[in-house]
Amino acid sequence: MQKLFLGYKLRRLREQRGLTQAALAKTLDLSPSYLNQIENNQRPLTLPVLLKISAVFEVDLSNFVEDEDSRLVADLREALADPLFAGAPLTNAELRSAVGSSPELARRVLSLHQAYQKLHERVQSLADSLSNQEPSDAFAGPQFPYEEVRDYFHYCNNYIGPLDEAAENLWNTEKIHSGALLNELAAYLKRRHDVRVKIVADDGETAMRSYDGSTGTLRLSALLNGPSRAFHMAHQIALLGFGDVIEDLVVQAKFSSEDAQSICRVGLANYFAGALVLPYRAFAAQARALRHDVEQLQSRFGASFEQVCHRLSTLQRPGARGLPFYFVRVDMAGNITKRHSATRFHFARFGGACPLWNVHEAFAQPGKILVQFATMPDRTTYIGIARTVTKRGGAYLKPSRQFAVGLGCEATHANEIVYAAGIDTSNEAAAVPIGVNCRICERTDCQQRAFPPIGSQLSVDEHHRSFVPYLFTQEGRSVEKA
Structure with a gap:
């Protein structure tokens, strides 16, 4: 069983209830020194202690154990990859510690970075409009x-x-x-x-x-x-x-x-x-019974393909959770117009998505459900589907709009989804290696890379040409792998 070091969550709960360490230790029937070690992640949480925490604080144990801060860590990691933040990249352990200690501070850092990004875009837009001597709506934003x-x-x-x-x-x-x-x-x-x-x-x-x-x-x-x-x-x-x-x-x-x-x-x-x-319990029950077959769920509830996919990603009611899915809608230019992930799969907040992801391929085969077995850099594997959806214009001079919808879950749930039929999820070598986007992807052997990751140092050899578009060094070590 994986050891659970969730001391920061326990400390947050204690402080929200206005309890001292001594008072909580007495309530949990622990010594103050032992509780102190748990809160500082020097000791893992045991099952008996978890059960006591659940009873004392009246919290859903699955919610407490769930790694709810992982999305904050991922977002913060991407934001801090901006050249604005000089210095060596922070490790995942450092980011997780920062988010665990003060998630609200992490959110404010993200808000500040988003404001900076927006201001930067406005300044560039204003400069372009001035150089072209045209009116600018840069500040509409x-x-x-x-x-x-x-x-x-x-x-x-x-x-x-x-x-x-x-x-x-x-x-x-x-x-x-x-x-x-x-x-x-x-x-x-x-x-x-x-x-x-x-x-x-x-x-x-x-x-x-x-x-x-x-x-x-x-x-x-x-x-x-x-x-x-x-x-x-x-x-x-x-x-x-x-x-x-x-x-x-x-x-x-x-x-x-x-x-x-x-x-x-x-x-x-x-x-x-x-x-x-698509009412929660009725829809969730049918989804499990049909192994999350989107087309069958469409027929049962009279819904669209996109409506069913989006609803599957929202089935996260405490005590009655459905499968954790990610959901995304992408336009033909690669812009993400809708996104959500109840999984460890994270979407890029800035820049384009990974070109190896099947949502891009869907436009080449309109109306066909494409299935992909993929792996992220952290070696988590996913089963994902993608299909185009069309928003009809209704007239010749009102052209239709086309999007690609993506839906997926971790491959550990393969036996619960119909789209995993025929896929050997134990063969990780068969999985397509994808990432969030090029700017923060650490893969060194991707021939589809659009540009090197932020924070890396290009390695240029005029006498050598690799199949990999960019050779670079990162964190002081060479990663010139072709």
Whole structure:
């Protein structure tokens, strides 16, 4: 059994409850010196002590043991790889110690670095516009509030309990059925909120959904398919019936701007909508029974491919957790437009994603589910699928938008997912070696590398050409491996 050194978590719990080490030691029936050694990671936590901690603090043991700070460590590691931070790269042990001691400080460092990145982009944009003698919108800067909201969902593990449970309760009390979802949601809006749903043909406007409170009319575009119409009706139900819950969550998040608050309100209403059309326990039970076959789940619940994939990544309810999945949506330029990971798989916050990842290949084979057995630099292996999804424009002069959706989990769960059929997950050599992105990937033999990792020293030999694009040294040692 792996030794658990979680002293910083225990210390954090103790301090949050206002207990001294002596008081907690007495409660746990431990000597003060022994507790001190545990809190300083000089001794591991034993099972009897873990059980006592769970009883004393009334915490879910799986949540306490889970390495919840790993995503903060990964984000901090990527941010500190910026040339702005001079000096040798910090080790994982140093980063984990810093995050464990003060996770809030780590988050503020990340916020500061994001603000620096945004300011740097604005300055570059302003300089470009001045040199071209054109007006600039460099200071509009809508991206930072979106990133702040993405981080909010990221650190909530993409599970919002109050909304998820409210949506499931509504599904059960109203006895909603997936087979008649559109009619039943429309009937509920009329019965509960006196709102009439009207499907409108394209009249030159771009609105998918438009609500007029004065007339009690929810207009949905005729270009929307069935799953999208259901989602938008559920979104409106969230705003009308659960706006107070959403507002409480936004206030608790303490966003830095009104824009971020507004974006989060939309995101939380979307979360409720996804939870209503795919209710937690019913969906989670079917997902396990069908071995997480996305297409079969689409048929059972009348949902889209993307809706099912996204919902699978949110099944993290304490005491009833589903499989931990990562979920991502990427456009044809490689920009990540949606991302979340309930696994140890982390996405790049800056720069592009790894070109060896199957989400990029999906665009070459539209509509086909591609399966990939991959390994990250930390040797964690994953089974991942990718498939394109199309957002129809509805007219010749309104071209469709195409994205690639990626979904995956650690290969240790291979027996629980249908997509692992025929894959020998014990053969690590068969796994595709991928990374987060080139700027922080330490692989030395990747022929697809776009540029050397930040913090490395290029090794250039004009008389030698390797198959590997960049030869470099890192942390004082040569890694010229071809």
